[in-house]
Amino acid sequence: MRFSIVTPVFNGMPWLAEAVASIEDQRASVDVEHLVLDGGSTDGTREWLHARPDANRRDVFEPDAGQTDALARGFDLATGDVFGWLNADDLLEPGALAIVARAFEEHPTAVLVSSASHIIDPGGRVMGRIPTPPVGTLRGLLHHPTNLAQPATFFRASAYRSIGGLDRRYDLAMDVDLWMRLAGRGGVVLLPDTELARFRIHGTAKSVVGATAAIREDFASRRRAGLPIWSRTARYFIWHGYVKPVLRAVRDRARRGRFPAT
Secondary structure, eight states: OEEEEEEEESSOTTTHHHHHHHHHGGGGTSEEEEEEEESOOOSSHHHHHHHSOOTTEEEEEOOOSSHHHHHHHHHHHOOOSEEEEOOTTOEEOTTHHHHHHHHHHHOTTEEEEEEEEEEEOTTSOEEEEEOOOSOOSHHHHHTOSSOOOGGGEEEEHHHHHHTTSOOTTOSSSHHHHHHHHHHTTSEEEEEEEEEEEEEEOOTTOHHHHTHHHHHHHHHHHHHHHTOOTTSHHHHHHHIIIIIHHHHHHHHHHHHHHHSOOO
């Protein structure tokens, strides 16, 4: 079983080196190629990659239309049996891909394997955990607000291609959309007691900067996959993506009016 891991990057320092090393370490137990797609970094990322060539890593330097486009380009170039992606600020745990390989071998009809993930701060300290949803079916994923942890989720290349790959219309919830469409094609194996990756939270992360927009895209992808508008999960997304931001904006305006700047 061969793995292809894609890393889309735009100004990936200072964490890119850790991400790359975490993939290189997997090669002790599995066959893995790494594709890094740099959309035009100016922070030393390109120079770092040039200075550290690797026969099992392919570096592509070309403009793209954003993260989803870069990922799609990477998967188009990939030659593995199982795909995954690791952003430049995240990490794979030691031995993660060997665990994934065993899970796919034990579940030959599964199209997707996902585990829990550690959450780390900018310095790499563990500050939390992303659990798996309780049920690994399309309905289970649709109706639970916790998404599969993206860096800890892997999928068969054949299933990815059969659904047409990533939908470039999504900039923030492309992973959610992909998980739902894959779950509609085959089995989902969840590893709730295992952490395969570390997801880094920092001030410039897309999930932080675009939190409200991400919730709205997430909701749109779930609705497209069949989430009923009257469901409890839909109400959760409407509250957090639409109602709560409006209430926060009203409150902030009221505070500014009450305490004008001097």
